[in-house]
Each structure stands twice: as structure tokens, then as C-alpha cells.
Amino acid sequence: MELNSVKETRVLIVGAGPTGLALACDLARRGVTALVVEQAPALFPGSRGKGIQPRTREVLDDLGVGDAVRAHGAAAPIGMTWQDGERQGEYDMFRRAAPTDAEPYGEPWMMPQWRTQEILLARLRELGGDVVLSTALTALTQDEHGVTAELSTGQVRASYLVAADGGRSTVRRALGVAMAGESVDPAPMLVADVRIAESALDRLSWHIFMGESGYTTLCPLPGTADFQLVAQFKDGEPDTSPEGVRALVAARTHLAADDVTEVRWSSDFRPRAALADRFRVGRVLLAGDAAHVHSPAGGQGLNTSIQDAYNLGWKLGMVLLHGADPALLDSYEEERRPVAAEMLGLSTRIHRGEQERGAATQQLGLGYRGSLLSSGRAGALVSGDRAPDGPTDDGPRLFDVFKGPHFTLLAVGTTVELPSFEGELVRIHRTAAYEAYGKGLFLVRPDGYIGWAGDDPASLVPYLARLGIAPR
Known part of the structure; x- marks a missing residue:
């Protein structure tokens, strides 16, 4: 183009x-x-x-x-620590939680x-x-x-x-x-995408090698044949050439330089x-x-x-x-x-x-409670909070209801009469009381946060007016 x-x-x-x-x-x-x-x-x-x-x-x-x-x-692999060519044991660096109705994803994805x-x-x-x-x-x-x-x-x-x-x-x-x-760490780091001979290292773990020169990790990248190599340099500067990357792996792990069959990309940086x-x-x-x-x-x-x-x-x-x-x-x-x-x-x-x-x-707990776009509270939620997922009375998940570029006026456990709106900019959905919400009215912004919450739909009208939205 x-x-x-x-x-x-x-x-x-x-x-x-x-x-x-x-x-x-x-x-x-x-x-x-x-x-x-x-x-x-x-x-x-x-x-x-x-x-x-x-x-x-x-x-x-x-x-x-x-x-x-x-x-x-895929889910992030569990770490495996190494010393002198021997496995020392597993180390999981992440918090992992089972999915819930309100939070459908409980662990980081790789x-x-x-x-x-x-x-x-x-x-x-x-x-x-x-x-x-x-x-x-x-x-x-x-x-x-x-x-x-x-x-x-x-x-x-x-x-x-x-x-x-x-x-x-x-x-x-x-x-x-x-x-x-500010500089987070004075030690420079190298990051590279490498391929390693299948017989030399398994792809089941995030491999961690500690040493006097700094740590080195090899993480299998899902959906590829690659590992991401990350290496800290307490002394000296990284050599990002293919030869330098292979020499680094040979010096800091039990692998041979030739076990690195390909260096697909490499870079160096200083954490900041x-x-x-x-x-x-x-x-x-x-x-x-x-x-x-x-x-x-x-x-x-x-x-x-x-x-x-x-x-x-x-x-x-x-x-x-x-x-x-x-x-x-x-x-x-x-x-x-x-x-x-x-x-x-x-x-x-x-x-x-x-x-x-x-x-x-x-980042599930982040929100905008102090924002000028946040107004009111109802049930278990304060405006500015992330709108939780969950079941509805008529089949779709709440995230399915929210999905798209529109606002959603969600009535939870209440039969109060609601205003109607022209077009698709504000959609209305009713469902039964649900613990993550309690009861009340919740205006869910297009980015999935509660913009307005309350019990009286009349107070929603001036909020929407600030956004240029008027009821029919």
C-alpha cells in the first residue's frame, strides 16, 4: 500500500x-x-x-x-532449576488460580x-x-x-x-x-529466540541456570520450535551475534554450542x-x-x-x-x-x-474508581471496577453480552423500568441477582469497566448526557 x-x-x-x-x-x-x-x-x-x-x-x-x-x-511452563548439568527441582514463578465464573482466566498465557x-x-x-x-x-x-x-x-x-x-x-x-x-538494574541483558536440538533439552519446563555471571533462562515458546533465551550480564557486555549467543549457552548451561541449531533473533537491553x-x-x-x-x-x-x-x-x-x-x-x-x-x-x-x-x-484488580467517568455504586461493585464475567438467565455469558463496541446497561436482580435508546450504542440486558454483582443497575463501558452504578435509572440520564448519549 x-x-x-x-x-x-x-x-x-x-x-x-x-x-x-x-x-x-x-x-x-x-x-x-x-x-x-x-x-x-x-x-x-x-x-x-x-x-x-x-x-x-x-x-x-x-x-x-x-x-x-x-x-x-499455552499456559506458562513451570520453572526447572539446574546446577552443574543436574536438575535441582521445580520453581513456579507465577500465581496460578482456577478459573471462576467472575474471572475466566486464572494464570498467565504464553x-x-x-x-x-x-x-x-x-x-x-x-x-x-x-x-x-x-x-x-x-x-x-x-x-x-x-x-x-x-x-x-x-x-x-x-x-x-x-x-x-x-x-x-x-x-x-x-x-x-x-x-x-530510572535504571532498574545496571546489568545489561540479552534476549534471543533460539532453536535447540530436540535431544539436548526438553520443552516441558522453563529452564533456569544460575551462575556468578548472572542468571540464564531458556523458555519454550508455545506454537513454535523456539526457546526464548534471556541472560543477565553482571560483568561485560552481551554479544548478540549467533556465535556469541552459542558461546553464552555453552558457557552457562550443560548444553554445547552446537546444540543451538539456529539463532532466529537477538537483542540486548538494560532494564529501565x-x-x-x-x-x-x-x-x-x-x-x-x-x-x-x-x-x-x-x-x-x-x-x-x-x-x-x-x-x-x-x-x-x-x-x-x-x-x-x-x-x-x-x-x-x-x-x-x-x-x-x-x-x-x-x-x-x-x-x-x-x-x-x-x-x-x-491486572484483574485494576480499575478507575477515582475517575471523573466513574459515578455511583450498587450491590457488590463500585463504579470504576472491572465488570465481572458470569452466567445469565438466558444462556450467554456476561462477557458475551458485553462483547462489542457498545455500552451495556445491566440490570441485576431488579425489575425497575429502564430507559430505551436509539441504535446499538447502549444495549440493555437483565439477569438474576449474582454474587459478583449483588443487585442493582450497572452501566458497563465498552472497555469492560463499570462507568455508572445505582438503583435509580433517572440518575443515569445525566451521566450518559456527558457522553453525548440521550435516551429515546
Whole structure:
């Protein structure tokens, strides 16, 4: 796909990683025209962000890729520690819980990042969108009506621009937004995708090798023949060449260099935590690594990033398609920046051994109780809470009822008369009292959080009016 010298779009998304692709899918299913550009000639090829937390699985289900995620991924393997070529015993680094009615996913899922992107791109194409590769942003200006972006292939005029272009974000730098951070660990790290001879190492465990030079792990990547290699360097610098990777494996494990039959991708990095001072500057919004950079230890980076997109997509849709006040977009920074800060702290503490991976890493408990978009409480829930899953009287699960770009007015254990609405923007569903909700009325936002809760539907009307929604 080639760009003309001047192109117009409702939303320009810079960066085709998991954040940009998730946002593009969410916008496409709402009917919002978006252009996704990526400066690289292909999507990111590595496994880097391989852990998908339970809350993110719920998001991916709603975006229509849940079946593909189940087909290509698997539960995270249990760790196996080694010393001097001998197995020392199992070590499970994750909290694992059985699924419940309210929380259908109880443990982290493993899938290489390139596969997540591949799945999201396929979904985007199903929805009529695509990605323009080998296209870099070189400059941008904005005014009260939109953003003009200078690209390496031409000029684009957009109503809004979303920076999803990673930790070294060109967009963030062009805006002059500072990103305060700290080094999580002075020791550099190497990460690589490698193939290992079948007879040399089993694929049943996440293999962990401790040593004076730092730890080394080999994690089998589901749906592939690859292992992800991660190695810490307390001394010296990583050699990311195939020869260097093979020498590292031979030096730190019981495997021989020749047991590494292929080095498919490799990179080095220094664990860092950083948070952008702002997530919105006028008509430009920052999402994913462009807004926050995590240590990989907590498995939070990709997950927080996809949920940025999920929070932002419906708000852009309301402004662009349904006449909501553009001030609604201020709630994106208000809601997501504190969450990103919380997850950065969690990732850093886990990396430093100050906290174990537990319920907080699953992101099911995150919410927006303090948001200006949260109003009221009913039954067991406070507005801003994640809306739980569960059974309904007429067959579908609650998540099936919520699935899609609409709001859901959920009446639980009450027969009070409800307002009606034009079109499909607000759908109404009634069900019996259920422990996770109690009794009451709950307006579930398109991103699966309770926006309004109460017993009197009359007080819902002014809440919806703020979003540009009026009852019939």
C-alpha cells in the first residue's frame, strides 16, 4: 500500500506493535477510519513480550482474537532449576488460580510477541484495515482542527494522532514530552529466540541456570520450535551475534554450542522504568511504550500497553462518531497514567526481588474508581471496577453480552423500568441477582469497566448526557 502525497484519516497511529494494532482493531470495529504506519519494513520479529496476563486475555477476547490466542499459546511452563548439568527441582514463578465464573482466566498465557502481532494484524485485515510499512514520521504540527504529520512517504492530515512507536518514540520527542525514569538494574541483558536440538533439552519446563555471571533462562515458546533465551550480564557486555549467543549457552548451561541449531533473533537491553510526564498533548496521545517503559520481570509492559489502546479506542470513537465532547479524551491520561505508574513500580519491585509475582500481576484488580467517568455504586461493585464475567438467565455469558463496541446497561436482580435508546450504542440486558454483582443497575463501558452504578435509572440520564448519549 502506498500513500499519496496528501492523505486524510480520522486517526493516524504511528507504530504497528501490539499497542498500535490493538487500537487499530478497536477503531476499525467501530467504523473509525485509521491509518497505521510503521517505520520498519516488517513487524517486530522477536518474542520479547511473551506473557499475556488474564485481564489482557479478556481484552483480546473482546477484540475478536480469543480463539487464535488459545490456539497458538499455552499456559506458562513451570520453572526447572539446574546446577552443574543436574536438575535441582521445580520453581513456579507465577500465581496460578482456577478459573471462576467472575474471572475466566486464572494464570498467565504464553505466546511470543511476534505471534500476538500476527494475530492482531490478521484481525485488522478482517475488519478492513492494514499497516503501511517502511513509513516513518519525520515531523508533526497540530492546530484546533487536527494534526498534520510529515511522513517519509508523504503528508497525512488526521483528526487525532496516537503515538504507539515504542520507548524511543519519535512522536513523544517531537512533542517535547519528558519521560522520567530510572535504571532498574545496571546489568545489561540479552534476549534471543533460539532453536535447540530436540535431544539436548526438553520443552516441558522453563529452564533456569544460575551462575556468578548472572542468571540464564531458556523458555519454550508455545506454537513454535523456539526457546526464548534471556541472560543477565553482571560483568561485560552481551554479544548478540549467533556465535556469541552459542558461546553464552555453552558457557552457562550443560548444553554445547552446537546444540543451538539456529539463532532466529537477538537483542540486548538494560532494564529501565520510565513514565511520560503527559499522555495527551492536544490532539496527540501517547500509548504503550511511548508512554511507559517497564522491566520485563513482571510481565506487565505488553499488557499495560494493550489496555492503553483498549481504554482509548472507545473514547476516540465516541468523540469522532457520536458527538461526545473532546474533553472526554482527557480521561485517558487521568485513568491510564496512574495505572502505568502502579505497574511500573510492581515490575521494578519484582525485578529487584522485593515482591513476588502474585494477583497484582494479573491486572484483574485494576480499575478507575477515582475517575471523573466513574459515578455511583450498587450491590457488590463500585463504579470504576472491572465488570465481572458470569452466567445469565438466558444462556450467554456476561462477557458475551458485553462483547462489542457498545455500552451495556445491566440490570441485576431488579425489575425497575429502564430507559430505551436509539441504535446499538447502549444495549440493555437483565439477569438474576449474582454474587459478583449483588443487585442493582450497572452501566458497563465498552472497555469492560463499570462507568455508572445505582438503583435509580433517572440518575443515569445525566451521566450518559456527558457522553453525548440521550435516551429515546
